[in-house]
Amino acid sequence: MEVQLLGAGQEVGRSCCVIKYKGRIIVCDAGVHPAFSGMAALPFLDELDWSTVDAILITHFHLDHAASLTYVMEKTNFKEGKGVVYMSHPTKAVYRYLMSDFVRVSTAGSDDNLFTEAEMIASFNEIQSFDFEQEILLPPSDTSSASVRFTSFAAGHVLGACMFLLEIAGARVLYTGDYSTEEDRHLVPAKVPNWERPPDVMICESTYGVQSHEPRLEKEAQFTGLVQSILKRGGRVLLPVFALGRAQELLLILDEYWAEHPELQHIPIYYISSLAIKCMDVYRQYIHTMSPNVRAKFARGINPFDFKRQDSFIRPLDRGISKLNDRNPCVVMASPGFLTSGVSRELLEKWAPDPRNGLVITGYSVEGVMARTIMNEPTEIHALNGGAKIQRRLSVDYISFSAHVDYTQNSKFIDEVMPSHLILVHGEVNNMSRLRAALRTRFAERKNDVQIYSPRNVETVKLKFRGERMAKALGSLANTVPTPSTTVSGLLVSKDFSYTLLSPADLREFTGLSSSVILQRQRLALSVSWDLVRWHLEGMYGKIAQGKDAEGHLTLRIMETVDVKLVDKHELAIEWVGGVTNDMIADSVLAVVLGIEGSPASVKKTTEDHPHNHHHPH
Ligand SMILES: [Zn+2]
Structure with missing residues (x-):
């Protein structure tokens, strides 16, 4: 088996993983790199003849996993082949809004846009969607007899996010995508599925390397305490977030906290994102895929994602900051999370000089973006337009509400999966090498035979393994239990992915097949x-x-x-x-x-x- 990363190899961004086995080619994810724009943000697409691809599976709607899909479908030779694109129902629903927004944002002030809205919509209609845990059998290939199927499992992380268990001619690969095993207010955490046989290969995210997250309740208390103290000193709280993902979780936390604290209820919580407001319909629609907490509320007639309801303290705003009243203390949640442009950047520049104000960063920031730079608490920042220097006196805090696993969670999950080959992706080079070293030690101590790889972009990992196959003995052949090293002979009947061994006399009874001579x-x-x-x-x-x-x-x-x-x-x-x-x-x-x-x-x-x-x- 060959695994080649066209992106997310020793970096975070532009996830795109190519898996080749027995003449079948499956690609997991097609993202862009958030720190680059235009063509430079794409994965290394030229490394692959896209007309030979059997399927592209998208784990979730985040741009670094899905935003180069239109480019692949419309601007490479993918269309000349027979490849099929799959994503979960909620992912597909959000993807459409997110991509319209992506086209709009990347077209503004740039002639380097990757594709048009029309191209996005044309390819959108070709995408197949599935339910969690639904088993999908790929259409047969003209050039290979190997059959391919996949099943998706909830990955936590964001609405609709899944991991894929791929089976190509008996070889099993688990591709995790971004995942989280932590309980939260609205998502179902990732769990290791009950499978008959562990995967041979696990391709696993490593965003947080060997770092640890704080326990959830402590972190939430720290967050609400921090917000409250900024408001108390008469400041404004800026929460830069991605429109979709952790933002929904933070809104639920704040809404709940406000409900419990009447003294805060005169202070508005603004949520500025026309995109997120559009997508709230999707969130409302897919409540059945969410956590028991959300489903229980819904059963009592409360839709936690309906911020227009009477008892909600959240005020959604969909037209930038023009309608925002920020003369008095307030909380504003705005995108983008990286503070690279848009509303969150505009507010940062406006509020930075006032020491009463506070910035709370809650998500993972890639290298080179403002959200990362400002964590070093520089005395000045540069205005996006014109580059003028702005005094930075507002407080800067970082509380990780990341929806990615930390070291404890990741290593526990890997232990439970226990693959023979582990390929680390989606992590910055230092984080990844520390994780690799820590896992090596862990496996060596316990004498687990796991090969670990952390390939760079376009590097190909070649894996060798025995595709172990299991055949069930049926009928008269199963009357005697064989002892080790005895030979059992019978007819081997193969159907899709299962093998049955039986006596020719039992063929008709157990398989509906009959034997004949020519x-x-x-x-x-x-x-x-x-x-x-x-x-x-x-x-x-x-x-x-x-x-x-x-x-x-x-x-x-x-x-x-x-x-x-x-x-x-x-x-x-x-x-x-x-x-x-x-x-x-x-x-x-x-x-x-x-x-x-x-x-x-x-x-x-x-x-x-x-x-x-x-x-x-x-
Ligand atoms: Zn993600």
């Missing part, structure tokens, strides 16, 4: 005598008994397998039951018979047999 018959013109044929065959196979068949034809049975019959005065028939050995014997019989006429021995034999018929001129 009788082969070859007819030949006979120009020599029957006796001569017999003489030649005996010369080759030894003494042959002559008998008669049901129709009374003279018959010679050769090696108990092939019958040579005299069916007419000048016609021979060769008959046998088709099979590998029988066919070979029949071939040799045929060669002998066809060679009779031209053989010098025939002339000699004919002379001996019929001396009286010959004309003697002397």
Whole structure:
């Protein structure tokens, strides 16, 4: 098996993982790199002939996992092939809004946009969607007989996010995508599925390397305490977030906290994102896929994602900061989370000089973006337009509400999966090498035989493993339990991905199949005598008994397998039951018979047999 990363190899961003096995090619994720724009943000797409791809599976709607999909579908030769694109129902629903927004944002002030809205919509209609834990069998390939199926499992992380268990010709690969095993207010955490057999290969995210998250309740208390203290000193709280994902969790936390603290209820919580407001419909629609907490509330008639309801303290705003009243203390949640542009950046620049204000960063920031730079608490920041220096006096805090696993959670999950090969992706080089070292030690101490890889972009990892296959014995074959090293023989019946071993007599009962034989018959013109044929065959196979068949034809049975019959005065028939050995014997019989006429021995034999018929001129 070959695994090649076209992105997210020793970096966070532009996830794109190519898996090749037995002539089938599956790609997991097609993202962009958030720190780059235009073509530079794409994965290394030229490394692959996209017309040969069987399927593209998208784990979740985040841009670094899904935003180059339109480019692949519309601007590479993917369309010339038969590849199918899959994502979960909620992912597909959010993806559409998110991509419209992506086109709008990346087109603004740039002529380097990757694709148009029209191209996005054209390809969108080709995407197939599935439910969690639904098993999907890929259409067969023209060039490979290997069958491929996949099943998706909830990955936590964001609405609709899943991990994939891929099975290609019996080899099993688990691709985690971004995942979280932590309980939260609205998502179902990732769990190791109950499988018959662990995956051979696990391709696993490593965003947080060996770092640890604080326990959830402590972290929440720290967060709400911090927000409250900023408000108390008369400040404004800026929460830069991605429109979708942790933002929904933070809104639920704040809404709940406000409900419990009447003294805060006069302070508005603004949520500025036209995109997120559009997507709230999707959140409302997919409540059945969320945590028991959300479902229980919904059953009581409370929709936690309906911020327009009477008792909600959240005020959604969908037109930037024009309608925002920030003269007094307030909480504003705005995107983008990286503070690279847009509303969150605008507010940062406006509020930075006032020391009463506070910035709380809650998510993972990639290298090179403002959200990362400002964590070092510089005294000045640069304005996005014009680059003027702005005093930074507002407080900066970082409380990780990341929806990615930390070291404890990741290593526990890997332990439970226990693959033979572990490929680390989606992590910055230092985080990844620390994780790799920590896991090595962990496995070595326990003598677990796990190979760990952390390939760079475009590097190909070649994996060798025995694709172990299991066959179930059925019927009379299963009457006796075999002891080790005994041989069990029967018919091996393969159907899709399961194998059954049974006695031929049980075939019809257990499989609905029946056995049949193929009788082969070859007819030949006979120009020599029957006796001569017999003489030649005996010369080759030894003494042959002559008998008669049901129709009374003279018959010679050769090696108990092939019958040579005299069916007419000048016609021979060769008959046998088709099979590998029988066919070979029949071939040799045929060669002998066809060679009779031209053989010098025939002339000699004919002379001996019929001396009286010959004309003697002397
Ligand atoms: Zn993600």
